[in-house]
Amino acid sequence: MQMTALRQRLLTQLGHFPQRVPLTPTFGSMMDEGEYTRTLVTYVVEEGEHVSAWLLTPQAVTPPGGWPALLAIHQHAGQYDLGKSEPAGLGGNPMYAYGQEVCRRGYVVLCPDLLCFEERRSAKELPQVRKA
Template identity: 40%
Template structure:
């Protein structure tokens, strides 16, 4: 497909990015960085809470929006990226901020403080149902959850650019699993994403269907598989740098190596390990190192000192 961004925007009815007003909250000084809770409005007037991480004592090298994982834990969102709950190998906020980046970690719709009935980091019986409703209610109205999620994503990047004081040539997106899928689609359609780190999320639609692997609900777009696949999305990111992290035993990135092989160009860095879906220290450290290198790159594509 020649123009994935135009196709997706037209297919979804996704508008261009807009500026939003941000409400800034309490700032907590942490080891090497500050963590601030902020909030800004979404497409439907819904508040989007997020954490903003800024490094101590230095000008930022660049910035990144980190989209959190799914893992069936709807009570975890931005707080897992902050290292406050959940898997330590999802705590990208502190690691990247200590390395000199500004990081924005928003809650995705129906996660943590964006759940319909409850807030916080304790699970609720109806968490899964509310996530399902976020998709199905929109389908009833002729709308799509993907439109909402990608509008959220481009708003997040706009907020990072607005608040972070970073060079717009050194900002990108990252995520694992559900967050990786979000980063993949977002980077494909938003040229403001100057790099994308995608973990545990690249897999052809045919392989997932053949093996009975679930898809994230926001990918439930009627007819999408007839027109688009993950190699198209990766190709649309180029020549901007992309990192694709996958595991041979991970059903969510089962054939990531074959998907990458279909994409022309040398803009993709691929890390494939003989392990499963959950991140481990090796992959976590590699993702952090790659993002830091991209955020420090010179505008002409060279590596910054």
């Protein structure tokens, strides 16, 4: 099967993608963590759906060509109160603070909340999550 046909078949199986919207990022609180800066970022992923994320940026001199970047996804262990904060080193198991660690090694790191975790839970979901 040719790559183009395979790609089209995969896209068909995945189903409908949401319409693209402007990211409209907003930058909130900024904390100096010594070796890096931690900034709260919020952006839009689809109509009415916002994502909060920690952006970790090294404080060293920016290398020629800029910093390499990494998307740090949190675990799915049924701990819905944890999301972006765990890879950013702000909660949960320190073993999973890999976003913080790779930032110290010279990467810009984005640690987003995935759907249903930390700040991406709806108000009506919160009581159900607390019972689990």
